[in-house]
Amino acid sequence: MEPSDWDLVQKCQAGEKSAFQELVSRYHQKVYMVILGLLGNREDALEVAQETFLRVFRKIDGFHGGSSFYTWIYRIAVNLAIDAQRRRKRDRLEFHENLDGLLESQNEVARDPFGDVHDRELREHLIQAINGLTPEHKAVIVLRTIEGLSYKDIGEILGCSEGTVMSRLHYARKKLQDKLNSFL
Amino acid sequence: MNGCERIREFIERRLDAEWSRAEDESVSSHLESCGECSAAQRKLQKIDGALKSMLAGEAAKIEFASFWVGVERRLNAPQSWLRDWRDRWIVVPRSAWAVPAFILLLLGVLSFESYFPAWRGGVARGRFASVDSIDAHGRTVALLRENETRTTVIWLYDEAEDEHETAEEDPKSGPAF
Numbered sequence: 001m002e003p004s005d006w007d008l009v010q011k012c013q014a015g016e017k018s019a020f021q022e023l024v025s026r027y028h029q030k031v032y033m034v035i036l037g038l039l040g041n042r043e044d045a046l047e048v049a050q051e052t053f054l055r056v057f058r059k060i061d062g063f064h065g066g067s068s069f070y071t072w073i074y075r076i077a078v079n080l081a082i083d084a085q086r087r088r089k090r091d092r093l094e095f096h097e098n099l100d101g102l103l104e105s106q107n108e109v110a111r112d113p114f115g116d117v118h119d120r121e122l123r124e125h126l127i128q129a130i131n132g133l134t135p136e137h138k139a140v141i142v143l144r145t146i147e148g149l150s151y152k153d154i155g156e157i158l159g160c161s162e163g164t165v166m167s168r169l170h171y172a173r174k175k176l177q178d179k180l181n182s183f184l
Numbered sequence: 185m186n187g188c189e190r191i192r193e194f195i196e197r198r199l200d201a202e203w204s205r206a207e208d209e210s211v212s213s214h215l216e217s218c219g220e221c222s223a224a225q226r227k228l229q230k231i232d233g234a235l236k237s238m239l240a241g242e243a244a245k246i247e248f249a250s251f252w253v254g255v256e257r258r259l260n261a262p263q264s265w266l267r268d269w270r271d272r273w274i275v276v277p278r279s280a281w282a283v284p285a286f287i288l289l290l291l292g293v294l295s296f297e298s299y300f301p302a303w304r305g306g307v308a309r310g311r312f313a314s315v316d317s318i319d320a321h322g323r324t325v326a327l328l329r330e331n332e333t334r335t336t337v338i339w340l341y342d343e344a345e346d347e348h349e350t351a352e353e354d355p356k357s358g359p360a361f
Binding site: 021024025028029030032033036037042046047049050051053054057122123126127130141142144145146148150151166169170173176177180181184 | 248
């Protein structure tokens with residue numbers, strides 16, 4: 001039977017590095033996805049994701065299981081991503097280079113020579129539309145869409161009420177729909 | 185709020201799995217009959233699906249082994265409390281320079297006179313900068329401001345000229361006898 005997150009956390013607190021490694025293997029892709037959604041930059045997202053696990057390792061003794069491990073780790077990830085975004089505001093040119101990279105890689109992943117051009121356009125404009133949101137609005141939409149987290153969990157991660165999560169989600173979706181209307 | 189607007193709120197909550205069974209039934213029956221609301225639901229699902237597949241595709245390319253190497257390198261790096269403290273607390277926004285620049289400019293403007301006492305608004309000034317007078321219930325108050333020593337003299341006096349002017353205004357009236 002697979003050990004729970006809490007079992008691994010306790011082992012980690014006891015000094016077992018392999019338990020920490022297991023936690024990293026469980027969450028590295030999810031954490032990376034959330035951060036990539038917030039930053040829109042692959043290299044920065046990778047760096048911030050690795051930094052997130054470093055913070056987790058250093059702070060794990062202070063985690064007493066009061067909240068779920070995943071809400072705790074996402075809180076660290078989102079805070080670091082928002083800080084990184086404020087610190088490393090990229091210039092416009094670099095952002096577009098990055099955009100192209102993301103889209104090219106998406107086409108490679110799909111490996112579909114008859115891939116729907118309409119969907120490709122939607123993705124391209126989706127990145128731009130998401131980039132136009134504030135970090136707080138990006139965070140709710142990314143956490144909700146990617147992870148399927150509840151309003152309560154998202155509120156816990158972002159330090160706001162469920163009502164705020166709901167209204168931010170509604171606003172973010174409305175913005176995205178307005179910008180992507182012709183591709184939907 | 186009309187029926188469709190309310191239903192669209194429910195649609196979002198249903199998409200987020202934050203709805204009740206009773207709401208679900210009313211939404212389902214509305215969607216069967218309302219083309220606009222079912223199109224709105226389709227759009228929301230499409231945006232969610234596109235975002236999820238795009239980021240999942242990217243995340244799938246992150247191999248654990250190479251990711252772990254990066255984490256381990258950070259774990260083994262010597263810890264710098266100064267860098268940690270700076271990263272945690274000092275986030276300098278891009279336009280932060282504007283605040284000290286504005287304060288310096290303001291201080292410069294305010295202290296300009298101290299450095300160039302002979303200059304005021306492009307006109308050289310003398311010892312006495314200004315004399316203002318106001319009428320206060322029949323008495324005139326004059327304020328004499330001296331610039332070099334920054335002294336203000338307040339001078340109260342009766343306006344004797346009024347009587348004189350009145351006497352001059354009516355020269356034809358002659359002596360009253």
